[in-house]
Amino acid sequence: MTLSFADTDAPSTALHLLTPDDLPAWRQRHSAEVSSWMERIGFTGALGQAALVPDGEGAIAVAGYGTPEKRARGRFHLASAAKSLPDGVYHLETDLPANELVEAVLGWLLAAYTYDRYKPTTRSGGARLKAPDGLDTKRILTVAESEAFTRDLINTPANDMGPEELEEAACALFDEYGGTHEVTRGDDLLAAKFPLIHAVGRASPRAPRLVDLRWGETGPALTLVGKGVCFDTGGLNLKPGGSMGLMKKDMGGAATVLGLARSIMALKLPLRLRVLIPAVENAVSGAAFRPQDVLTSRKGLTVEVNNTDAEGRLVLADALALAAEEAPDCLISMATLTGAARVAVGPDLAPFFTDDESIASALSQSGARVADPVWRLPFHTPYEALVEPAIADLDNAPKGGMAGAITAALFLRRFAEGAPSYTHFDIYGWQPTAAPARPVGGVGQGARAILDALPDVLGL
Structure with missing residues (x-):
């Protein structure tokens, strides 16, 4: 599966993006034949409506596609055109604002995404788009390719995407862009003081x-930490079958930070990037960690395990403690962490937590600008007491179920102390129903908002 623009020299058909209000003036600018044809086929410019005007030889002379006057419900509306138009090359004719045009073009590219590792597709050439003038199309293509990279990682089932395979994919990515990598495995985790990662895996x-x-030797320091639980049975607190079905996506945080890292490296942003991925499989055997175990973390904080299915925050804790030791300018973690976040905001929004008001503002504005919706939830300090059990410093699964996303974030914040700025994303990483440019399956969330916000966040 290749995402790309059509060759700039290829003959192309004009695709006019039209709203109902645009249509009367547009018809006046065109010939009577075109205007009459549009009227005859009932084209009104309604959202998602396509119109094809033939020339005298049966080829397409003009194409129209209904677009919202303002950003309507949903995203990537033009992706539907890319899927429904006849094969051929098109160029856009539109007065969309720049940020909405970027969204439209990105959606067109992502409409070509398919996961075909196990079932190769036999698609024809499809509708191809010429890169519009005046846009940073290299950046748009990079973002699309990075999103496809993230989706491929999440969509790969756990039998082919375990800790070793996730390590290989991450290291190969950094090799491609001249980065470096170091991996600590198995019992060596204990000697290197990563006891929680070892216990879970x-x-x-x-x-x-x-x-x-x-990657990178100059500029501000950005550290990304991604949860890499390649499959989560729940451990001894075994998940029911219905809840275990999507657990190949429990490494979605790792996949998303790797996709973000790919964009950063491909675009050669002037920063020092570090990515930490605790990669494990939460399995069941005689060696499994148990409910009521008390584990000592890298940071020295003790953790009472009250649910082995709350393992993501344990592996992130050791990785965050390591990250904070360097005090990077910006520390961000991403994880498919809690069902409570899904109950709060659903699958489409990526909730984030931060105490840094400037980062919160930058992320919110960038998310809206690049159609990557994010929503701030609070690090509500009074809830700290909920993660403090009687016999240890911290509880990995407070009883009662209240504010589950917040208490998980507060747990993680304890291990990020020392970093000047810490932000945590609790993402879903999965598209449950098909939508324009987003088939059912793995999906990145928050990465494009972060990428867009980095100039403000880090002063690039």
């Missing part, structure tokens, strides 16, 4: 590991 025959990747 030790029950699986597929050794747990911490993947430490770096």
